Amino acid sequence: AQSVTQPDIHITVSEGASLELRCNYSYGATPYLFWYVQSPGQGLQLLLKYFSGDTLVQGIKGFEAEFKRSQSSFNLRKPSVHWSDAAEYFCAVAGASGTYKYIFGTGTRLKVLA
Amino acid sequence: DAGVIQSPRHEVTEMGQEVTLRCKPISGHDYLFWYRQTMMRGLELLIYFNNNVPIDDSGMPEDRFSAKMPNASFSTLKIQPSEPRDSAVYFCASTLGGGAGTQYFGPGTRLLVL
Numbered sequence A: 001a002q003s004v005t006q007p008d009i010h011i012t013v014s015e016g017a018s019l020e021l022r023c024n025y026s027y028g029a030t031p032y033l034f035w036y037v038q039s040p041g042q043g044l045q046l047l048l049k050y051f052s053g054d055t056l057v058q059g060i061k062g063f064e065a066e067f068k069r070s071q072s073s074f075n076l077r078k079p080s081v082h083w084s085d086a087a088e089y090f091c092a093v094a095g096a097s098g099t100y101k102y103i104f105g106t107g108t109r110l111k112v113l114a
Numbered sequence B: 001d002a003g004v005i006q007s008p009r010h011e012v013t014e015m016g017q018e019v020t021l022r023c024k025p026i027s028g029h030d031y032l033f034w035y036r037q038t039m040m041r042g043l044e045l046l047i048y049f050n051n052n053v054p055i056d057d058s059g060m061p062e063d064r065f066s067a068k069m070p071n072a073s074f075s076t077l078k079i080q081p082s083e084p085r086d087s088a089v090y091f092c093a094s095t096l097g098g099g100a101g102t103q104y105f106g107p108g109t110r111l112l113v114l
Helices: none
Strands: A003-005 A010-014 A019-021 A024-026 A031-038 A044-050 A056-058 A064-068 A073-078 A087-095 A108-113 B005-007 B010-013 B019-024 B031-038 B042-050 B053-056 B065-071 B074-079 B088-095 B109-113
Touching (some): A003 A087, A044 A056, A044 A064, A044 A073, B019 B109, B053 B065, B074 B088
Parallel strands (some): A010 A108, B010 B109
Antiparallel strands (some): A003 A024, A064 A073, B019 B074, B042 B053
């Protein structure tokens, strides 16, 4: 079955600390992978996406993610977190073979301590 | 571009009433998606359209839910009759080309059914 797992429901980090949010997927075909961010009361905004090629992708707001096929993972990282990064982060997978249905993870809520 | 527009932003209604949620996708986008977000179930795809035609409605929970897209710039999601368990945030998203295309989300409609 196709699925996306975000094992951390909540993460708290201090401002300036590094961040890694985990995402594991189960998908039969070659996946397209995405990270979205949702600020309180807002819709989802795309941070970055991976389709093919370089497995380290850069996104907006200083985020990056690395695709590791052997581990079925697509973890999101940021070297230094800012207070404005506090939000909920969603990993998603879509099929590269023509299906347009995203499968979202359950999200990780990030809290940033001043 | 104004982005994806949803109305109303908030809706409070009583059980049994009809609820209509509205969405205006980004101009030129040919795919439109309706999602529901709840604490218990996360973000679920309800239905999506391509060129105004419903492609996959397998996520629509019950016959009480219906969606239409009469033209390229307007879609509705209707719940009739509404029930308290329909309380959720409903998002509309649009994309060009589907699949690998970035889905742009609206701000959502927060629905409370009493």
